[in-house]
Amino acid sequence: MPSLALTDALLAAVALWIGFNRQLPVALRLAGAIFSAAAVLGVLRFSGVYPLPTWHQFASMLAAVCAFPMLAVAVVFPDALATRTTRFAWIFMCLMAVLGVLVVVAGQKRLLADVLALVSVLAMLLTLARLGHWSGAAGVALMLLGLLAFALKPPLAEVLQPGDWLHIGMAAGLLQLARMDLWPALRSTPQQLSDPRPT
Amino acid sequence: MTAAQKFYTPGTVHMQVRIGVPPMSPYLFAIPVFLVLIAFEMLVARRRGLEIYRLQDTVTSINIGIVSQFVNTIGGVISVTMYALMVERFGAFEWDTRNPLTWVLAVVLYDFFYYWVHRSGHEVNILWAAHVVHHSSEEFNLSTAMRQSSTGFYFRWVFYIPLALLGFPLKVFMVAALIDYLYQAWVHTQLVGRLGVLEWFLVTPSNHRVHHGQNDYCIDRNYGGIFSVWDRMFGTYAAERVDEKPVYGTRKPFCSWNPVWGNIHHYVAIFHQAKAASGWRDKLMCFFAAPSWTPQAADRALARFEASRFTRFSTPAPRAMRVAAVATTILSIGLLMHFLSVQPHLGALQRIGYSATMVLGLCMVGWAWLHPRVVGRAHA
Numbered sequence: 001m002p003s004l005a006l007t008d009a010l011l012a013a014v015a016l017w018i019g020f021n022r023q024l025p026v027a028l029r030l031a032g033a034i035f036s037a038a039a040v041l042g043v044l045r046f047s048g049v050y051p052l053p054t055w056h057q058f059a060s061m062l063a064a065v066c067a068f069p070m071l072a073v074a075v076v077f078p079d080a081l082a083t084r085t086t087r088f089a090w091i092f093m094c095l096m097a098v099l100g101v102l103v104v105v106a107g108q109k110r111l112l113a114d115v116l117a118l119v120s121v122l123a124m125l126l127t128l129a130r131l132g133h134w135s136g137a138a139g140v141a142l143m144l145l146g147l148l149a150f151a152l153k154p155p156l157a158e159v160l161q162p163g164d165w166l167h168i169g170m171a172a173g174l175l176q177l178a179r180m181d182l183w184p185a186l187r188s189t190p191q192q193l194s195d196p197r198p199t
Numbered sequence: 200m201t202a203a204q205k206f207y208t209p210g211t212v213h214m215q216v217r218i219g220v221p222p223m224s225p226y227l228f229a230i231p232v233f234l235v236l237i238a239f240e241m242l243v244a245r246r247r248g249l250e251i252y253r254l255q256d257t258v259t260s261i262n263i264g265i266v267s268q269f270v271n272t273i274g275g276v277i278s279v280t281m282y283a284l285m286v287e288r289f290g291a292f293e294w295d296t297r298n299p300l301t302w303v304l305a306v307v308l309y310d311f312f313y314y315w316v317h318r319s320g321h322e323v324n325i326l327w328a329a330h331v332v333h334h335s336s337e338e339f340n341l342s343t344a345m346r347q348s349s350t351g352f353y354f355r356w357v358f359y360i361p362l363a364l365l366g367f368p369l370k371v372f373m374v375a376a377l378i379d380y381l382y383q384a385w386v387h388t389q390l391v392g393r394l395g396v397l398e399w400f401l402v403t404p405s406n407h408r409v410h411h412g413q414n415d416y417c418i419d420r421n422y423g424g425i426f427s428v429w430d431r432m433f434g435t436y437a438a439e440r441v442d443e444k445p446v447y448g449t450r451k452p453f454c455s456w457n458p459v460w461g462n463i464h465h466y467v468a469i470f471h472q473a474k475a476a477s478g479w480r481d482k483l484m485c486f487f488a489a490p491s492w493t494p495q496a497a498d499r500a501l502a503r504f505e506a507s508r509f510t511r512f513s514t515p516a517p518r519a520m521r522v523a524a525v526a527t528t529i530l531s532i533g534l535l536m537h538f539l540s541v542q543p544h545l546g547a548l549q550r551i552g553y554s555a556t557m558v559l560g561l562c563m564v565g566w567a568w569l570h571p572r573v574v575g576r577a578h579a
Contacts, residue, residue, distance in 0.1 A: 052291050054288065054289040054290065054291055054364075055289065055291050055364060057289070058288075058289045058364065081480075088487065091323065091487050094357065097357070098354075098357055101281070101285070101357070101360070105284065105285070105288060105289075106280075106281065106284055
């Protein structure tokens with residue numbers, strides 16, 4: 001089995017765990033869901049079991065333009081409505097998806113996806129370093145290295161491809177982010193999670 | 200030639216383009232049928248002694264429908280272009296268009312995503328601004344079905360991206376959309392009661408009356424287009440109550456007969472609200488919170504609706520003005536039919552110019568009804 005399928009499976013496992021983890025804020029879980037969709041499609045594609053390359057490309061584009069910014073919002077603004085409420089996390093995700101489709105797909109500006117992912121990771125890194133969350137910062141640094149390895153394609157090891165470094169860096173980074181205690185209020189004050197609209 | 204240009208001439212059905220028949224908008228046939236059905240409903244209602252039509256409301260509904268047809272022949276290009284682009288780039292499967300199951304599945308899936316378009320249109324303020332025009336009538340009859348939004352085209356396409364990812368061809372998507380749209384026309388009536396077992400899975404006049412009601416039990420209910428099963432699945436279904444008939448309209452009444460204002464008044468309200476709000480959080484909430492949200496009453500429940508206090512919007516309309524308005528609307532329908540038949544041959548600027556002139560003309564009718572004294576003085 002190609003290494004890309006294996007490392008994508010690793011990323012899928014971590015991202016799915018995040019997606020289903022009710023202890024985490026909605027934005028993080030939605031980002032996990034997007035990453036897991038892209039990774040599962042990657043496994044299907046690279047293993048040759050059921051290749052859907054166009055869906056993998058689309059999900060990867062969504063991961064870059066939606067999931068990375070959602071992670072950044074969850075880390076930089078842990079109390080924001082877009083971090084903690086389903087409604088606003090979804091709205092944020094849809095807005096970013098629209099931006100992605102319009103600019104990256106229709107406008108053919110692939111650069112936006114790369115820039116959004118990079119800026120999101122840098123924003124997370126700076127925030128976590130400022131707050132002294134060193135384990136989280138280390139995880140995000142691994143994400144950054146994975147992104148750089150994927151973009152620059154340096155000859156790191158013959159057995160692994162640039163995409164593998166991205167998958168491994170992402171999996172490690174997501175795991176570290178999910179283990180942080182950045183969102184403790186989530187467990188203590190569930191009423192804050194409710195939709196603010198009057199019902 | 201781009202994917203969209205290859206597949207789409209505004210207002211046409213792709214298969215007609217492909218086989219060389221002059222492109223024809225399906226609405227060229229649908230509009231006369233709608234109008235005949237409206238006349239028929241008026242007649243039946245009159246025989247039954249029901250007052251379900253008011254002239255100003257009906258003319259406004261038809262005018263709003265005309266405006267939406269003009270605007271959407273231009274705005275709809277966005278939806279179709281994006282869909283065609285997505286199918287071409289990301290469509291994963293090939294569908295046999297000779298197989299009836301393809302079409303059935305497309306309609307069911309389209310209706311599923313329509314449920315979410317519609318629900319979002321009610322529950323997110325900036326999207327409600329596009330949809331509110333459809334609910335602005337305080338009557339409920341077949342003409343209400345013609346009150347369609349002129350501004351919804353900018354967001355609706357997003358919800359149908361999954362259909363494009365599945366690879367449903369553009370013509371299948373467009374026909375599914377047309378079927379969904381046409382089905383919804385007939386459910387805007389008070390003349391049909393409950394329909395037995397059909398109520399379980401289909402959108403019917405009864406459950407759509409609830410959707411248009413402003414009573415407490417009607418708010419944010421029954422979003423389905425063809426199938427009501429989505430409402431049952433996602434907890435938004437409500438049956439019509441015999442003891443509490445729906446009162447139609449919106450909690451913030453429209454209070455105008457102007458078809459253009461009907462389409463933009465809520466956008467204006469949102470922008471004013473956001474301008475007055477303090478802090479970026481509240482400003483964003485003005486756009487993305489529920490329509491009932493205000494900075495002052497963020498945690499307050501929607502006020503209880505009291506049907507006895509409700510009065511329908513009405514303005515005096517002298518006979519001459521009524522005749523003039525009806526004549527203008529009939530003329531506008533004729534011009535719309537002309538536009539729909541010639542617009543494939545018109546350039547973009549000609550289409551925009553034609554549409555803008557018509558929209559302005561219909562805007563004047565609405566304005567005149569709100570200012571009868573000014574019009575009367577000018578006439579004298």
